[in-house]
Amino acid sequence: MEHWLDPSDGGEPNPWTSVLPTLLLPQRSTETSFYIDTSFNRNDLLKCFPVEVIDKIINHISYPALLELKLLSKxxxxxxxxxxxxxxxxTFxxxxxxxxxxxxxxxxxxxxCIQRAGGSVEEISFQTCNPRQHFAYTRLAIILQHKVPAALDAINVKSVVLGTSVWGPDPISMIESVSNLLSNLQVLSIDDSFSCFLQEWNHFGSITLDIFAGLRELRISMGIMPDFIDFLGKDTTRIWFPNLEVFECRFDKNLDPMLNQKSWPDFSRPARMNTHFALPNVRRFMLGDVPQSRKVAxxxxxxxxxxxxxxxxPCLDTFxxxxxxVVGTGSYSYLVPRSDFRxxxxxxxxxFSYSNALNMPAIPCSxxxxxLRSxxxxxxxLAYIDGQEHYVGQLGIGNILDLGHSGPDLSFMDSTVMVTDEYGSLSVLDVSGSDERMTSEVLCGILARCNPLLIKELSFQFCPRISFTREFICGGKCRSNNVLGWILELCPMLEILRIGQNVNVVDDIMKQVVQLRKLHHxxxxxxxVTxxxxxxxxxxPQLKTVALHGSQASGRPLQAAGIDIVDEVLPILL
Incomplete structure (x- = not known):
């Protein structure tokens, strides 16, 4: 039995849906009953909670995923x-x-679906991938209320958008049918067809501008990011997305990562730089996706x-x-040592996990x-030498450790001043899966730049150059016996420590771990470890959970002591 999605299911027929059955739900096996018994079932939430409670739960499920619940029972x-x-x-x-x-x-x-919602639509999401048919362009023209067909002509679908399509009424009538029903739209995930509409930005009407102004979250593909950034910078007197708070650029997973980008335009015009806040309220900016392995380009x-x-x-909170x-390969020969987030x-x-750049970007003291996982x-x-910014790592880590925390501006060479508060607010540091440059000396040098009372979480799993057993020499002095000795000294308030996937973590190290009085994971x-x-x-004293899967320990002593054993798998590219 074919069960088609129908937004008018249970209501009056809709003229749009009579044209094409849209989505086919999964079919159950003919060997089993399609529905379960409607008598009382403890696993049936409808029998366990009031309808008001169920309604609040269902409100968090999007449509059409909601229709799959019809398969549970009568x-x-x-x-x-x-x-x-x-x-x-x-519902919609x-x-x-x-x-x-x-x-x-x-x-x-x-x-x-939009018409059934009656103006309540807050989210419309499609795959952020390269469209293969005219559906994507027509849908986006409806959402953006963009009636200019030039953008669609560019992809050779003029015969579709200017006349009546085989699927139903022409797009112009559909655009007009929902013109006043998208005023509450806040979340939009769209595909590469957006690029064609950006070329006709000067034809965006007042309704389109109102839709842009109401958006709180926007998700596009990395493939159209160059066009989108160019679009934002074309008119420095206009702010297209004044209330946007989340901006995401995702990969088209059907393409090779190297093909997720087109050629980059020249962004070097001075008017586009610091004088224009095109995304004034964006708080979260996300690029890309976690790759499957290091072999993926x-x-x-x-x-x-x-x-x-x-x-x-200016309001960016999460990057x-x-x-x-991150490379500087434009024909305009733009190349700087590193990006500056200060x-x-x-x-x-x-x-900046699973990514790379020419140099470590500068981050603000906030x-x-x-x-930096994998x-x-x-x-x-950073250090200033003769008025130029350099990295302490280029000068020798021993000099850092000798300085300690002696003052706000530390001078360790002639005409050299080190920025001491760059990592002064860090509470979480994750360098798991780092390459051979992450040694015991470098790690301790980083911790020396942090505020010891603020560091709550440290993760350095699968860091083969970090030794947990041998002594290391810095600045001509023998410091603690090993890295954990340094952690005890520099991070006394540590609550979470992840040192898994390091073969030199042995039983004796656990004696030092116990001295972290605040540690709970x-x-x-x-x-x-055995x-x-x-x-x-x-x-x-305060340890509550331990992840020890894959180790040589059974964990029975922990269970006897009331400490939970958990499975914790972090994506680390090996």
Whole structure:
């Protein structure tokens, strides 16, 4: 039996949906009953909670995923039908088609959903990938209320948009049918068809501008990021997205990462730099996705584009960059040593995992979380030498450790001043999966630049150059016996420690871990720790959870001491 999605299910027929059945739900096996018994079932939430509570839960499920609940039981099927019929505004508030076959989500079907919502639509999401048919362009013309066909002509679908399509009424009539129903739209995820509409930006009408002004979240593909940034900078007197708070650029996973980018335009015009805040309220800026392995090529990102965008975001709170190689390869020969985020004075989280750049970007002293998991970068403290910025890592780590925390501006060479507060607000540091540059000396040098009372979480899993057993020499002095000795001295308030996937983590190290009096979570997965070392952990005063899968310990002493054993798998590219 074929069960088609129908937004008018339980209500009056809709003229748009009579044209094409849109989405086919999964079919159950003919060997089992399609529905379960409607008698009382403890696993049926409809029998356990009041309808008011169920309604609040269902409000968080988007449409059409909501329709899959009809397959649970007859009571659920009846509940969903009643909800569609009697509460369509809540049912169609969040339209998320990102996990559905894009070829089957026709423009007519989308219009019918918008009309059923009656102006309550807050989210419309499609796959952020390269469209393969005219559906994508027609849908976006409806959402953006863009009636100028030039953008569609560019992709040779003029015969579709100017006349009546085989799927139903022409796009112009569909655009007009929802012209007053998208005023509450806040979340928009769109595909590469957006690039064609950006070329006709000067034809955007007042309704389109109102839709842009109402957006809180925008998700596009990395493939159209160059066109989008160029679009934002064309008119420095206009702010297209004044209320946008979340801006994400994702990969088209159907393409090779190297093909996720087009050629970059020249962003070097001075008017586009620091004088224009094109995204004044963006707080979260996310680029790329976590790659599957190190063998996957990075997606190139023009460094000048990155420097430009972060200048446009004075309220930036979270920056995340995954699977990206920041390079300066434009024909305009733009090349700087590193990106500078110090103008983003509200930045709290800097996540550059699974990515690479020419040099470690400079971060503001307000940053609280520094995450460089499987990254090609290593944190380095800036120094000013003869008026030029350099990295302490280029000068020798021994000089850093000898300086300690003796003052706000530390001079260790003639005409050299080190910025001491660059990592002064860090509470989370994650350098798991770092390359051979992350040694014991470098790690301790980084911790020396942090405020010891603020560091709460440290992660350096799979760092083969960090030794937990041998002594290391810095600045001509023998410091603590090993890295954990340094951590005890520099991070006495540490609450979370992840040192898994390091073969030199042995039982004797656990004696030092116990001295971290505030520690409540420890990750020693895939290490050589045995039950002998676990016995030491049982004496930790506040330890609550331990991840030790893949180690040689059974964990029984921990369970006897009331400490939970958990599985914690962090994506680290090996």
């Amino acid at each position: 009571s659920w099927a009846s509940y969903i039908r009643d909800r569609i019929q009697f509460n369509p505004k809540a 508030k969040h339209l998320d088609f990102s996990n559905w076959n894009d070829d089957l989500v026709s423009p007519e079907y989308m219009v019918s 990075y997606c190139p990102l023009d460094q000048q584009c990155l420097d430009l965008v972060i200048c446009w975001m 995340s960059c995954h699977g990206i190689a 103008q983003n004075k509200l930045l709290k989280t800097f996540d 940053c609280e979380q520094l995450i 990254s090609g970068l290593v944190p380095r403290t 420890l990750n020693i997965a895939n290490t050589t 039950d002998t070392g676990i016995n030491y952990l049982c004496m930790a």
